[in-house]
Amino acid sequence: MDRGTLYNELKPLLVSLAYHTMGSIAEAEDIVHDVFLSWEEKPPHQVRDPKAYLCKMVHNRCVDYIRSPRRDRETYVGPWLPEPIDTTYVQEYDPMESIVWKESLSTAGLLLLQQLSATERIVFLLHEVFHYRFDEIAEIVDKSTVNCRQIFHRAKKSLGNLPERSPEVIEKKAALAERFAEALMTANIELLIELLSSETVLYQDGGGKVKAALRPIKGSDLIIRFFIAVAPEFPPGYRCVTCEINGMPGIRLVIGEMTFAVVTFDYLQNQLSNVYVVMNPEKLTHFNKDI
CATH class of the missing domain: 1.20.140.160 (PhyR, sigma-like (SL) domain)
Known part of the structure; x- marks a missing residue:
């Protein structure tokens, strides 16, 4: 060959x-x-x-x-x-x-x-x-x-054990990701409270290129306050697109055809144990290379 x-x-x-x-x-x-x-x-x-x-x-x-x-x-x-x-x-x-x-x-x-x-x-x-x-x-x-x-x-x-990938588990996790997207788009605080726990940690990777939290934020109360504070800074007309990121359910935040953030999760039963948000544009070039 x-x-x-x-x-x-x-x-x-x-x-x-x-x-x-x-x-x-x-x-x-x-x-x-x-x-x-x-x-x-x-x-x-x-x-x-x-x-x-x-x-x-x-x-x-x-x-x-x-x-x-x-x-x-x-x-x-x-x-x-x-x-x-x-x-x-x-x-x-x-x-x-x-x-x-x-x-x-x-x-x-x-x-x-x-x-x-x-x-x-x-x-x-x-x-x-x-x-x-x-x-x-x-x-x-x-x-x-x-x-x-x-x-x-x-x-x-x-x-430890890697996340299970059976169709049933993936479907359940996809539903949680969709509910998070809904909560984000509609500013549904009650839904966020349901999805997050006192142990949930939010990680934002802006890489110094865009505005992002410089330290992990722990607990549903602080995470919700953070989202409320930054919501007015989201681009007008943005939308959430559910997708598969690294083989697991995730979300792309999109304005027009450009992805400006990617959200993935660590799941624990019916809640999100960790929320990972990549906003560093250098890490999103593969999402926007055809634009």
């Missing part, structure tokens, strides 16, 4: 792998692009298994990037949230990408993943999300099969 065909086949997997490790689709695409360029320079006979080799190269680049000074998030303005990915129409547009992205980690899962080391992330992702065997993972991360199994179990214990 020629390298151009391999590129088209493997790019969704490699971008998804890098994205889940980094939390940024832009960084992931840059890493995968650089990896393919370096691969082009190697004679074909030096790469026995291109898929394993490219996964290994992506892993190494991610590790280097995470450890680099430019990755320092201590200088990030306000809470950092992973870049949201709209997975609503992936299956319709590209069956190959659908296979890769259908089990994309939610915002909450991606945030938990950031607490792991780079090697723990890659081992966990390859086995849990991409269903690689431990012997295959061992070749990619230069560890023994036994060590990879231990790393995975340690990472899984740290992360």
